Amino acid sequence: MSLLVVGTVAFDAIETPFQKTEKIIGGSGTYIGLSASFFVKPIQLVSIVGSDFPQETLKYFNRKGIKTEGVEVKKGKKSFFWSGKYHMDMNSRDTLITDLNVLAEFDPVLPQSYQSPDYVMLGNIDPNLQIKVIEQLRNRPKLIAMDTMNFWMNTTPNELAKALKLTDVLIINDEEARQLSGEYALAKAAKVIMKKGPRILVIKKGEHGALLFQGDEVFFAPALPLEEVFDPTGAGDVFAGGFMGYLSSSNNRSFTNMKRAVVYGSAMASFCVEKFGPQRLTEIRKDHIQKRVGQFVDLAKFRI
Amino acid sequence: MSLLVVGTVAFDAIETPFQKTEKIIGGSGTYIGLSASFFVKPIQLVSIVGSDFPQETLKYFNRKGIKTEGVEVKKGKKSFFWSGKYHMDMNSRDTLITDLNVLAEFDPVLPQSYQSPDYVMLGNIDPNLQIKVIEQLRNRPKLIAMDTMNFWMNTTPNELAKALKLTDVLIINDEEARQLSGEYALAKAAKVIMKKGPRILVIKKGEHGALLFQGDEVFFAPALPLEEVFDPTGAGDVFAGGFMGYLSSSNNRSFTNMKRAVVYGSAMASFCVEKFGPQRLTEIRKDHIQKRVGQFVDLAKFRI
Secondary structure, three states: OOEEEEOOOEEEEEEOOOOEOOOEEEOHHHHHHHHHOOOOOOEEEEEEEEOOOOHHHHHHHHHOOEEEEEEEEEOOOOOOEEEEEEOOOOOOEEEEEEEOHHHHHOOOOOOHHHOOOOEEEEOOOOHHHHHHHHHOOOOOOOEEEEOOOHHHHHHOHHHHHHHHHOOOEEEEEHHHHHHHHOOOOHHHHHHHHHOOOOOEEEEEOHHHOEEEEEOOEEEEEOOOOOOOOOOOOOHHHHHHHHHHHHHHHHOOOOHHHHHHHHHHHHHHHHHHOOOOOOHHHHOOOHHHHHHHHHHHHHHHOOOO | OOEEEEOOOEEEEEEOOOOEOOOEEEOHHHHHHHHHOOOOOOEEEEEEEEOOOOHHHHHHHHHOOEEEEEEEEEOOOOOOEEEEEEOOOOOOEEEEEEEOHHHHHOOOOOOHHHOOOOEEEEOOOOHHHHHHHHHOOOOOOOEEEEOOOHHHHHHOHHHHHHHHHOOOEEEEEHHHHHHHHOOOOHHHHHHHHHOOOOOEEEEEOHHHOEEEEEOOEEEEEOOOOOOOOOOOOOHHHHHHHHHHHHHHHHOOOOHHHHHHHHHHHHHHHHHHOOOOOOHHHHOOOHHHHHHHHHHHHHHHOOOO
């Protein structure tokens, strides 16, 4: 199975109540791709970087089975840069700097080798670009998933509505679900959102777990109660990468299997927050993931 | 099995963004007792009311298997009265009125018939009174559980520390767990709290479910994603009543059975919020509870 991933490949500088980083590798495409790479190959990454982006990182992606033909390198330009500072609760954060740089020119063109992916994960970018990617696909993929955020709901609602109509799975957080639906109760929000296009909805609730909705079915996956959250950056993208990576590797779109995919996504996110940036994803192995998934099984298991 | 319940029996006036009530029946003893009455008999209720409290409510309690010999009626005095207003999120609330009335004189004396309960649930009252109740027990019960709140952590920390040492199970919410432990991460908070006395800890997270800790074991029970939360008043007490009611009726204190008890507590709480005050608890039957518990099974079930 092949998984097309569209998202940013960028630099981040992160500050938490405990520590701060210089510029490190970040971006939704990076997090989604690395997370999915534990499950499926090839991953076809679409993104844009400046000439300041390290070649060795792209080579590392390739060694992980992430193809980078679709990562445009803009000569003499700088990569997208985001800097943010987390509050004490490690949930809320302030953006300190957003330098769009090459991202302002992002106009994704799929290389020919990318035009028939089995699965598609569209990271949180301008819905116009999400639509553009979908329109370049030669065949309808087995499943198209997308992420979005409040910014696009406010600035490009019509384009977002169109993107949603083209999508099978929407993966957003609870605050975004509330804004998109205008409903506070997530069970109600889910019904409203599933009328907008996606027949499957994942609502990420951070430390409170994740909800999966399809038709009248609902599944709740817990989050692991962690003693330390070092850096939540990228956890949502890593969830999406694990979810779509697992789904595409198993090539089974039943609700039963989607529940498993939510658990794998949650397990991947639980690793991500253990170190700054994507560091932890470069250290873990498949057996770590299996062991972590076992902890989720123990955490949620009961018999009446 | 017998379950001793200590808590307030009182009047509440509740305002939500959607509706408001006049004085209705409330109090932790009411909610715990009614919830537990679906599982176990006899329930031995200890509380205090004024002569304004309706006799027919006490008779209703009796018909539900809740003994009221331990409910002192103060002639010519008024019952405890609390009035509060919920915010839009239905989680946070402002207290508008707290008229202690008879509660200021509450000095629980256990009738002789109450002095050897199998299980004990101490609702959220002054830890001095919680200790006083425990000291009147002639035999060590199979399990003593207690609730508490930020107010007692601030005003009577030494007495609270003593009460915790006498207790097997502490049932509190996430905010209270954070304050009691001084730790933000609940996994860390649990470790700190379990060193203070209780070997079992339940952390209620409202719409985000509940965590159960014992030693190195942890269990997460989801909350049902509800389309409407009508009134959250009493939901935490109803959880505790369902938890202790189920535990005492099954008389099995294994971790496996305690997980079931958390699910039954969560199911009871999910009913409570569907109408104002304890109304919903007067309508449901055992088969409603079994059906609701089935929804929790479906919600959390997955196989890797």
